Amino acid sequence: MSAPGRFSVVQSKSERAKSGAAKPRCSIALDAMGGDHGPQVVVPAALRYLADNPHVDLILVGDETRLASHLGDAPRERLRIRHATQEVGMDESPSKALRGKKDSSMRVAIDLVKDGEAQACVSAGNTGALMATARFVLKTLPHIDRPAICTAVPSLHGHTHMLDLGANVDCTAEHLFQFAVMGSELVSAVDGIERPKVALLNIGQEEIKGNEQVKQAHEWLARSNLNYVGYVEGNGIYLDDLDVVVSDGFVGNVALKSSEGVAKFIGQSLSAQFKRNLLTRLAGLIALPILKKFRRDMDPRRYNGASLLGLRGIVVKSHGGADEVAFENAIYIAEKEIHANIPQRIGDQVGRHLDTEQYRESA
Amino acid sequence: MSAPGRFSVVQSKSERAKSGAAKPRCSIALDAMGGDHGPQVVVPAALRYLADNPHVDLILVGDETRLASHLGDAPRERLRIRHATQEVGMDESPSKALRGKKDSSMRVAIDLVKDGEAQACVSAGNTGALMATARFVLKTLPHIDRPAICTAVPSLHGHTHMLDLGANVDCTAEHLFQFAVMGSELVSAVDGIERPKVALLNIGQEEIKGNEQVKQAHEWLARSNLNYVGYVEGNGIYLDDLDVVVSDGFVGNVALKSSEGVAKFIGQSLSAQFKRNLLTRLAGLIALPILKKFRRDMDPRRYNGASLLGLRGIVVKSHGGADEVAFENAIYIAEKEIHANIPQRIGDQVGRHLDTEQYRESA
Numbered sequence: 001m002s003a004p005g006r007f008s009v010v011q012s013k014s015e016r017a018k019s020g021a022a023k024p025r026c027s028i029a030l031d032a033m034g035g036d037h038g039p040q041v042v043v044p045a046a047l048r049y050l051a052d053n054p055h056v057d058l059i060l061v062g063d064e065t066r067l068a069s070h071l072g073d074a075p076r077e078r079l080r081i082r083h084a085t086q087e088v089g090m091d092e093s094p095s096k097a098l099r100g101k102k103d104s105s106m107r108v109a110i111d112l113v114k115d116g117e118a119q120a121c122v123s124a125g126n127t128g129a130l131m132a133t134a135r136f137v138l139k140t141l142p143h144i145d146r147p148a149i150c151t152a153v154p155s156l157h158g159h160t161h162m163l164d165l166g167a168n169v170d171c172t173a174e175h176l177f178q179f180a181v182m183g184s185e186l187v188s189a190v191d192g193i194e195r196p197k198v199a200l201l202n203i204g205q206e207e208i209k210g211n212e213q214v215k216q217a218h219e220w221l222a223r224s225n226l227n228y229v230g231y232v233e234g235n236g237i238y239l240d241d242l243d244v245v246v247s248d249g250f251v252g253n254v255a256l257k258s259s260e261g262v263a264k265f266i267g268q269s270l271s272a273q274f275k276r277n278l279l280t281r282l283a284g285l286i287a288l289p290i291l292k293k294f295r296r297d298m299d300p301r302r303y304n305g306a307s308l309l310g311l312r313g314i315v316v317k318s319h320g321g322a323d324e325v326a327f328e329n330a331i332y333i334a335e336k337e338i339h340a341n342i343p344q345r346i347g348d349q350v351g352r353h354l355d356t357e358q359y360r361e362s363a
Numbered sequence: 364m365s366a367p368g369r370f371s372v373v374q375s376k377s378e379r380a381k382s383g384a385a386k387p388r389c390s391i392a393l394d395a396m397g398g399d400h401g402p403q404v405v406v407p408a409a410l411r412y413l414a415d416n417p418h419v420d421l422i423l424v425g426d427e428t429r430l431a432s433h434l435g436d437a438p439r440e441r442l443r444i445r446h447a448t449q450e451v452g453m454d455e456s457p458s459k460a461l462r463g464k465k466d467s468s469m470r471v472a473i474d475l476v477k478d479g480e481a482q483a484c485v486s487a488g489n490t491g492a493l494m495a496t497a498r499f500v501l502k503t504l505p506h507i508d509r510p511a512i513c514t515a516v517p518s519l520h521g522h523t524h525m526l527d528l529g530a531n532v533d534c535t536a537e538h539l540f541q542f543a544v545m546g547s548e549l550v551s552a553v554d555g556i557e558r559p560k561v562a563l564l565n566i567g568q569e570e571i572k573g574n575e576q577v578k579q580a581h582e583w584l585a586r587s588n589l590n591y592v593g594y595v596e597g598n599g600i601y602l603d604d605l606d607v608v609v610s611d612g613f614v615g616n617v618a619l620k621s622s623e624g625v626a627k628f629i630g631q632s633l634s635a636q637f638k639r640n641l642l643t644r645l646a647g648l649i650a651l652p653i654l655k656k657f658r659r660d661m662d663p664r665r666y667n668g669a670s671l672l673g674l675r676g677i678v679v680k681s682h683g684g685a686d687e688v689a690f691e692n693a694i695y696i697a698e699k700e701i702h703a704n705i706p707q708r709i710g711d712q713v714g715r716h717l718d719t720e721q722y723r724e725s726a
Contacts, residue, residue, distance in 0.1 A: 128572075156628055166566050169574045203529050203616040209491075211532045211613060234620025238628040250574060251617050253566040254610070257597025258618040259625040265519055265601040266629055266661065273657045280653050287650040290643050294636045298629065 023055050026338045028120050028331060029112040032062035033087045033105040035124025035320045035327075039063075042124070043070040045327035050078055056335060059118055062087075062105040084108040088125050090320060094132035106130060110137045113313040120314035120334040122305075124322050130315065131167050131308060138313040141347045143354045146171075147310035148179045149249070149317065150186060152303055153256065157241040161187050164249040165256055165306060171248035173216035176200065177224075180217070181353045182309045182346055183244035184226050189340035196243035199232035201251060213248070225353055260300065267295075305330030312343055386418050389701045391483050391694060392475040395425035396450045396468040398487025398683045398690075402426075405487070406433040408690035413441055419698060422481055425450075425468040447471040451488050453683060457495035469493060473500045476676040483677035483697040485668075487685050493678065494530050494671060501676040504710045506717045509534075510673035511542045512612070512680065513549060515666055516619065520604040524550050527612040528619055528669060534611035536579035539563065540587075543580070544716045545672040545709055546607035547589050552703035559606035562595035564614060576611070588716055623663065630658070668693030675706055 032042040039062060046058045057078045060067050064083040071081075086104040088097045101107060106129060109121040114137050123130050131147065140147055150163035163183050168175060180198050187196040200218055202210040210218070210231070221228040229242065234255055237245050247255065274284030274291075284291070304326035308315040314337045318330035395405040402425060409421045420441045423430050427446040434444075449467040451460045464470060469492065472484040477500050486493050490512070498510055513526035526546050531538060543561050550559040563581055565573040573581070573594070584591040592605065597618055600608050610618065637647030637654075647654070667689035671678040677700045681693035 154628070156631065169566065169572075201617060203532065203613055203620075209532075234617045234622070235624030235627065237621055238624035247617070250566055251614055254564060254597045254614050254618050255621040257566075258600055258622050259597070261598030261601035262622040262625045263629060264598065265517070266626060268519065269660065270657055273653050273660075274650075276653075283650045283653055287637075287646045290636045290639075290646055294633055297632065297636075 023335075023339060025055050025057070026120075026335060027057040027059065027118045028122060028334050028338070029059040029061055029082070029109040029118035030331070031105045031109040031121065031123035031125055032060040032067055033084070033125075034130075035318060035322060036090065037124075037321075037323075038087075039067055039070040041322060041324055041327050043067065045324040045331065046079065047071075047074050048324065049328050049331050053335070054078075058331075059109075059112060061109040061112070082108060082112065088129045090126050092126060092129055094126075094128040097126070097129035098132050098136055107133055107137070110134050110313075110315065113315070114138055119338045120316065122316045122318055122327075122330050122334050124318035124320050124327065124330075126320070127166060127317055130317055134308055134311055134313070134315045138311045138315070140310050141312055141343065141350065143350045144178055144182070144310040144346075146175055146178075147308050148175075148182060149252075149306050150183055150309050151256075151306035153237065153259065154298070154303065155238045155240075155242070159303075160237055160242050160245055162237065162245045162247070162252055162256060163309065164247065164252050166249045166253035167308075168249040170250075171213060173213045173220065176213060176217035176246055176248065177220050178310070178350070178354070180221055180224075180226060180228070180244065180246045181350050183246060184353075185346045185349050186307065186309060186337075186342060187243045189342060189345050190336050191243070193243055195227035197229050197241065198226050198244040198246065199229050199236065199240070199242050201237070201245050201247035201255065202231040202233065204231070204233065217246075263298065263300070267298075301326035302329060305333035307333065307337060307342070309342075309346065312347070314338060314342060386698075386702060388418050388420070389483075389698060390420040390422065390481045391485060391697050391701070392422045392424055392445070392472040392481035393694070394468045394472040394484065394486035394488055395423040395430055396447070396488075397493075398681065398685060399453065400487075400684075400686075401450075402430055402433040404685060404687055404690050406430065408687040408694065409442065410434075410437050411687065412691050412694050416698070417441075421694075422472075422475060424472040424475070445471060445475065451492045453489045455489060455492055457489075457491040460489070460492035461495050461499055470496055470500070473497050473676075473678065476678070477501055482701045483679065485679045485681055485690075485693050485697050487681035487683050487690065487693075489683070490529060490680055493680055497671055497674055497676070497678045501674045501678070503673050504675055504706065504713065506713045507541055507545070507673040507709075509538055509541075510671050511538075511545060512669050513546055513672050514619075514669035516600065516622065517661070517666065518601045518603075518605070522666075523600055523605050523608055525600065525608045525610070525615055525619060526672065527610065527615050529612045529616035530671075531612040533613075534576060536576045536583065539576060539580035539609055539611065540583050541673070541713070541717070543584055543587075543589060543591070543607065543609045544713050546609060547716075548709045548712050549670065549672060549700075549705060550606045552705060552708050553699050554606070556606055558590035560592050560604065561589050561607040561609065562592050562599065562603070562605050564600075564608055564610035564618065565594040565596065567594070567596065580609075626661065626663070630661075664689035665692060668696035670696065670700060670705070672705075672709065675710075677701060677705060 061082045084105040086101045088104045088106045106125045112118040148164035149167045152159040306317045316334040424445045447468040449464045451467045469488045475481040511527035512530045515522040669680045679697040
C-alpha cells in the first residue's frame with residue numbers, strides 16, 4: 001500500500017532477486033503449521049522464496065508427513081524439514097502453549113533461532129503464544145522491559161513504522177520511551193535513515209492533552225537524543241512525514257485495525273459504485289487498469305510481517321490469514337532484519353539512549 | 364459517507380424540508396464565533412438551515428457588530444442575535460475558558476440551553492472548553508459520572524455510533540458501562556432501533572484479551588439488559604453489523620482519527636492514479652460521474668456533529684474546520700436530539716440499566 005517507487009519495506013520479486021545476489025547466506029526457520037492455513041500457504045511461499053533468493057536456506061518446522069505431502073516432488077535444495085509433533089491453536093492461551101506445547105512447530109522454530117541453527121523465524125501462529133514463547137526462549141535485550149510488535153503501514157510519504165501493536169495493553173512512560181528507541185533503531189537500520197522522525201500517538205497536539213504515561217514519555221523523548229518530533233494524532237500516521245509512531249499496544253492495535261476496516265469499506269463501496277448499472281460497468285472497464293494498479297499499490301499483503309522487537313533474536317509474525325504472497329513478504333522482512341543485524345543493533349544502541357541523565361533521573 | 368438510501372443520521376436538504384413540516388417548533392443556539400472560521404461559516408449555515416426548516420428558530424451568539432455585518436440584508440425571520448463580548452480560543456485551556464470567559468459566545472450559547480431559551484446548542488469551538496463549560500453549566504444526569512462524546516461513522520451496514528471520542532482519556536469499567544447505556548439510548552431514539560447492537564472495542568475477540576477495565580465492563584454488559592454482542596476489533600467498526608461501539612476516549616479518538624487519515628490517504632492516492640498520464644486522465648474523465656458520486660457518499664461533512672451525551676441538555680460539537688454544509692449537518696443532529704428528547708430519555712432509562720443487581724453488586 002504505497003505510491004510506486006517509494007517502497008523500501010517491500011520490494012518486487014525482481015528487485016529482491018537482483019539485490020539478493022550480493023547478500024551473505026542466511027537461514028530462516030518457518031513455523032509451517034501456524035496460521036489459518038498452515039502448510040498449504042507456508043510450503044508454496046517457501047518454495048517461491050527459495051527460487052528467488054539463492055542465498056537463503058529455509059527450515060520448515062512441523063509435521064514431517066504432512067509437510068512431505070505438501071512438498072510433493074518439488075526441488076528441496078536449500079530446504080530442510082524439522083519435525084515437530086505439536087501445534088499451537090489460534091485461540092490457545094499463551095501460558096498453555098508455553099507450558100504444554102514444548103514440541104510445537106512454533107516453539108521448535110524459535111528454539112532453532114536460540115540454538116543458532118536459524119538466524120530468524122517466521123510464524124503466522126497466534127500472536128500471544130508467539131510473543132510469550134519468544135520471550136521465554138530468547139529473552140529480552142538489556143534495558144528492555146517488554147518486547148513490542150512493530151510493522152510498517154503505507155503513508156502519503158512512503159511508509160511509517162508503528163509500535164506497539166498489541167503485545168502490551170498497559171504501558172508505562174518507560175515502556176513507551178523504550179518502544180521509541182527500538183522503533184528508531186529498526187527504521188534507521190532497515191530503511192537507512194540516519195535520524196528517523198519519531199512521534200508519540202496522542203489525542204491532540206497540544207501539551208495539555210493525553211494521559212499521564214504519554215505526557216511523561218513526551219517529556220523524556222523531548223530531552224532524548226532521538227529525532228523526536230512531538231505528538232501526532234491518528235490521521236498523522238498516514239498523512240504526516242514520520243518514520244516511527246509510538247503508542248501502547250491497545251491503542252496501536254485499534255489504530256491499525258480501524259485503518260484496515262476503513263480501507264476495506266472504501267474498497268467495497270467503490271466497487272459497488274462501478275457495478276450499479278451497465279453504464280457504470282462500462283466506465284469501470286475503461287478505468288480497470290488504473291483501479292487494478294491502485295489495488296496493487298494498496299495491497300495489504302505487501303505490508304505483511306510484524307517484527308517482535310526487543311528480543312535477543314529475530315522473530316517475525318505473519319498475519320494469521322496470510323496467503324503465499326503475504327507470507328513471502330514476512331520472510332523477506334525477517335531476512336532484512338538478519339542483514340541489518342537488528343537485535344545486536346538495538347542492544348548496542350538502546351543503552352546509549354536510555355542512559356541519558358534526564359531519563360535516569362526521572363525513571 | 365454511506366451507501367445511498369441507508370442514511371438516517373444525515374438527510375438530504377429535500378428530505379429534511381419534507382419531514383420538517385410536521386415537526387414541532389424548536390429553538391437552537393449557535394456559538395457563532397467558534398471554530399476555525401467563526402461567523403464566516405456559521406452565519407450562512409444558519410441562513411440555509413432556516414430556509415429549509417420553517418419550524419426552527421436560531422439564535423446566533425457572538426459579537427453583535429460582526430454578526431450584523433455577516434448577515435447584511437439577509438432575511439432575519441426566526442433568527443435572533445444574542446450579543447456576547449468574549450470568544451474562547453481554539454487552543455485555550457478548558458479551565459481558563461471556564462473561569463475567565465463568562466461572556467464568551469460558547470458560554471452564553473450553553474447558558475441559553477440552561478435557561479430554556481434554546482433547547483440545544485451547537486459549537487465548533489474547542490472540545491475541551493466546550494465539554495468543561497457544558498458540564499459546569501448544565502450538570503450531568505443522575506447515575507452518569509462523566510459525559511462522553513459520540514458520533515456516527517459510516518459502515519458497510521449503514522452507520523455505527525462510537526463513544527467516547529476524547530472527553531475521557533482514562534476510563535474505569537463503570538464509565539465504559541455508562542457509555543454503553545447512553546449510546547444505546549441515543550441510537551434507539553434517533554435511529555428508531557428498538558434494541559441497538561452494542562459492542563466493546565478491544566484488541567481481540569477472545570475472552571482473555573484486553574485490559575482490566577474492558578474485561579470488567581464486558582462482564583457487566585454481558586449480564587445487562589442491553590443488546591450486548593461482545594468485543595469488536597477496530598475493523599469491526601466499519602465492517603460488522605453494529606449500532607454502538609464503546610471505548611475510552613483515548614482509544615476512540617485514535618480510532619476515529621486514524622480512520623480519517625486512511626480515508627484521506629486512499630482518496631489522494633486514487634486521484635494520483637488517474638492523473639498519471641493522458642490515457643489515465645481520459646479514463647478518469649469517463650469514470651468521473653462515478654467517482655463524484657463515490658466522493659459524495661464518502662463526504663465526511665455529512666457526518667459532522669458529535670453529541671455530548673450524559674448532560675442535562677443538548678450540546679452538539681461541530682468539527683472546528685467545518686464548512687457551511689458540515690455545520691448545517693451539526694444543527695440537524697441537534698434538532699434530531701431535541702425531537703427525540705435525548706437528555707430526558709437517557710435520564711429515564713439509564714437508571715433502569717444501571718440498577719441491575721449485578722452491576723450494583725460489583726460496582
